[in-house]
Amino acid sequence: METGKRKKIFIADDDRDILQIMHLMLQTKPYEVETTSNAKNIFEFEKDLPDLILLDIWMSGVDGREICSQLKKNERTKNIPVIFISANSNIKKIAEQYHADGYIAKPFEMEYFLSKIDDMLGAERPVEPVGI
Amino acid sequence: MEATAKKNEDFFAEIEELKSQLEEAQDTIEAIRSGEVDAFVVKNDNGHRLYTLKSADQTYRIFIEKMTEGAVTVNQDGIILYSNTSFANMVNLPLGKVLGFHFDEFIPGESRASVQQLVKDAWNEEKKAEILLPGKDKKPLPVLLSLNSLEIDGGIALSIIVTDLSYQKETEQQLKQKNKELEEAQLVTKHLNAQLEQTVKERTNELFESREHFKFLADNIPTIVWTANAKGVIDYFNNRWFEYTGEEKMNSANDLLCCLHEDDKEKYIALWTEAVALGTPFEMVHRFKKADGEYRWHFSHALPFKNNVEVVTWFGISTDIDDQQRAIERKDEFISIASHELKTPVTSIKGYVQILRFNFEREGNTVAAELLARVDNQINKLSTLINDLLDVRKIENGQFQFHESVFDFNELVNEVVEETGRALVDRNIVCELDHTRQVKGDRNKIGQVISNFIDNAGKYSPADTSIFVRTTNNGNSIKLMVQDFGMGIPKDQQSKVFERFFRVTGEAENTYAGLGLGLYISAEIMKRHEGCIGLISDKGKGSTFYFELKRAD
Numbered sequence: 001m002e003t004g005k006r007k008k009i010f011i012a013d014d015d016r017d018i019l020q021i022m023h024l025m026l027q028t029k030p031y032e033v034e035t036t037s038n039a040k041n042i043f044e045f046e047k048d049l050p051d052l053i054l055l056d057i058w059m060s061g062v063d064g065r066e067i068c069s070q071l072k073k074n075e076r077t078k079n080i081p082v083i084f085i086s087a088n089s090n091i092k093k094i095a096e097q098y099h100a101d102g103y104i105a106k107p108f109e110m111e112y113f114l115s116k117i118d119d120m121l122g123a124e125r126p127v128e129p130v131g132i
Numbered sequence: 133m134e135a136t137a138k139k140n141e142d143f144f145a146e147i148e149e150l151k152s153q154l155e156e157a158q159d160t161i162e163a164i165r166s167g168e169v170d171a172f173v174v175k176n177d178n179g180h181r182l183y184t185l186k187s188a189d190q191t192y193r194i195f196i197e198k199m200t201e202g203a204v205t206v207n208q209d210g211i212i213l214y215s216n217t218s219f220a221n222m223v224n225l226p227l228g229k230v231l232g233f234h235f236d237e238f239i240p241g242e243s244r245a246s247v248q249q250l251v252k253d254a255w256n257e258e259k260k261a262e263i264l265l266p267g268k269d270k271k272p273l274p275v276l277l278s279l280n281s282l283e284i285d286g287g288i289a290l291s292i293i294v295t296d297l298s299y300q301k302e303t304e305q306q307l308k309q310k311n312k313e314l315e316e317a318q319l320v321t322k323h324l325n326a327q328l329e330q331t332v333k334e335r336t337n338e339l340f341e342s343r344e345h346f347k348f349l350a351d352n353i354p355t356i357v358w359t360a361n362a363k364g365v366i367d368y369f370n371n372r373w374f375e376y377t378g379e380e381k382m383n384s385a386n387d388l389l390c391c392l393h394e395d396d397k398e399k400y401i402a403l404w405t406e407a408v409a410l411g412t413p414f415e416m417v418h419r420f421k422k423a424d425g426e427y428r429w430h431f432s433h434a435l436p437f438k439n440n441v442e443v444v445t446w447f448g449i450s451t452d453i454d455d456q457q458r459a460i461e462r463k464d465e466f467i468s469i470a471s472h473e474l475k476t477p478v479t480s481i482k483g484y485v486q487i488l489r490f491n492f493e494r495e496g497n498t499v500a501a502e503l504l505a506r507v508d509n510q511i512n513k514l515s516t517l518i519n520d521l522l523d524v525r526k527i528e529n530g531q532f533q534f535h536e537s538v539f540d541f542n543e544l545v546n547e548v549v550e551e552t553g554r555a556l557v558d559r560n561i562v563c564e565l566d567h568t569r570q571v572k573g574d575r576n577k578i579g580q581v582i583s584n585f586i587d588n589a590g591k592y593s594p595a596d597t598s599i600f601v602r603t604t605n606n607g608n609s610i611k612l613m614v615q616d617f618g619m620g621i622p623k624d625q626q627s628k629v630f631e632r633f634f635r636v637t638g639e640a641e642n643t644y645a646g647l648g649l650g651l652y653i654s655a656e657i658m659k660r661h662e663g664c665i666g667l668i669s670d671k672g673k674g675s676t677f678y679f680e681l682k683r684a685d
Contacts, residue, residue, distance in 0.1 A: 015480070017484075018476070021480060021484060022485075024487045025483070025487060058472070087472045088472060089468070089471065089472075089522045089526075091533065093590070106476070106478075106479040107478045107479040107515055108483075110483070110486040110490065123330065
């Protein structure tokens with residue numbers, strides 16, 4: 001992970017309101033935020049890989065679980081922490097099953113949401129060379 | 133006078149003479165009987181005549197005298213020349229009243245003519261006849277007369293052996309009686325047999341009819357019906373089975389298993405084996421393969437039919453519940469989707485409210501921030517309701533999942549009190565907690581129970597009253613109590629408060645919000661933690677809800 005640079009968070013959710021809310025909440029913190037309502041974009045990262053990915057599970061025709069699996073299989077992206085954000089009541093089980101690094105159930109408290117992200121980005125994680 | 137005196141003298145003399153003759157005769161008889169004489173002389177009108185017992189041997193005479201049969205010898209005139217004591221006893225007379233008398237005199241009138249003829253014939257050939265003699269106490273004595281002519285001393289005498297048949301007759305009579313009884317018994321038996329045969333016939337008919345009724349009923353209901361023997365081996369399927377499976381006949385006792393869905397087989401075999409072993413009812417929801425290959429959900433239920441001791445047969449029905457099952461699945465899916473869809477706008481509303489609140493707080497607009505905090509609380513209540521609906525569905529489907537961890541109990545209580553307290557600004561929540569303990573369980577779900585207790589306390593008690601939250605350590609368990617001073621719950625409704633959809637009934641019942649799911653879910657959570665849950669309440673005085681859990685430390 002690069003240091004001296006703002007941590008970048010990539011958010012994928014098909015609900016534009018929720019995207020905006022998360023973006024607004026994260027603006028209270030020194031993070032760089034990129035959002036998309038089409039999770040397929042997630043594989044278009046060329047150079048600037050995010051430090052954290054927030055992923056909705058059900059996104060109009062796109063399955064967040066499948067995206068997570070692919071991210072974890074890909075050498076370039078497998079070490080990027082992924083947090084599932086969903087209203088699915090089985091979110092905890094799904095997160096475990098698809099090896100996500102955490103989950104946030106909708107609806108969520110702003111305070112909890114921000115602390116979870118702080119924890120995730122502040123935590124020391126084993127980093128393998130990603131070749132960029 | 134003189135002539136009369138003379139006559140009297142004559143009579144006396146004659147009597148004396150007769151007495152003398154009688155004594156002489158008795159002596160003679162005794163002598164003959166005892167074998168002292170072999171011959172004697174009898175004086176009659178024709179002068180003296182010598183009677184010898186030429187062939188008589190003393191031994192035989194004694195033998196004859198001692199034998200139980202009566203033995204009599206008569207001359208051609210029918211006069212008894214000899215009689216043993218047995219005959220005298222038979223006719224119930226002393227021997228002196230027998231000897232020298234005519235044999236006819238001892239024969240009763242009704243038999244006399246036939247006996248006379250018999251005696252007459254017996255001189256030529258041996259004769260036998262059964263007659264009745266007047267025995268003792270006027271009781272007729274059945275006897276067999278055996279008549280045989282004997283040459284004695286150049287003359288001919290008739291020997292008559294009189295055999296007492298009373299014992300034989302009695303035996304015969306008894307035999308006859310027994311035979312009669314036997315015949316009667318046989319008759320009764322025959323009658324009973326006939327009755328039994330009739331009963332069996334009727335029962336067989338009834339059974340046949342009953343079986344036919346059963347088959348008719350079984351074959352005409354839209355449900356699979358089967359029977360199995362005591363060992364659990366299927367021996368009958370109704371028409372519906374064959375229609376459903378497309379089979380034409382029973383192939384083997386394993387037909388049913390062959391139609392089970394692979395995923396259901398193991399459980400089905402285990403449950404069925406257990407039911408058969410214990411003789412207890414069997415129940416399972418499973419899938420059966422249809423003729424076209426489709427698997428449809430069925431509810432199978434079998435009951436053992438027992439005589440007094442053991443299972444005789446099993447009656448089973450398998451009802452197609454596929455449509456209902458699909459409806460339940462659709463309902464579950466609907467709840468799942470609906471709750472997801474409800475949560476999405478709730479998430480947006482909550483998010484915007486929190487951002488606005490954050491901004492107002494930052495700007496120092498505490499009034500607006502406070503109002504938004506209240507909106508946020510209402511949104512949380514809405515979230516709880518949505519989650520309750522989901523939890524109930526999960527409890528019903530056995531999908532209520534728990535994530536165990538060991539945690540600090542007081543920390544959780546304080547956290548929940550702080551969180552729920554925010555929405556209960558006009559209640560004074562007083563915490564009186566015992567030393568903290570470690571508890572093993574699902575932290576969120578136990579928190580959900582505490583939160584539910586405090587929410588209810590707030591909902592059912594007036595503003596500005598206190599709510600006590602207490603914990604006590606008892607041995608190896610920890611107890612949490614939430615006490616309010618509200619309306620309380622009537623005794624007759626207390627046992628129902630943990631039931632699904634329960635809401636206190638009464639005058640103001642519709643004035644309280646809620647679906648009646650919170651305590652039902654709380655009870656399920658405690659049940660799954662092997663804890664207990666309960667309440668103490670007096671109407672009008674308030675309620676104390678409590679639960680007790682085992683400590684992990």
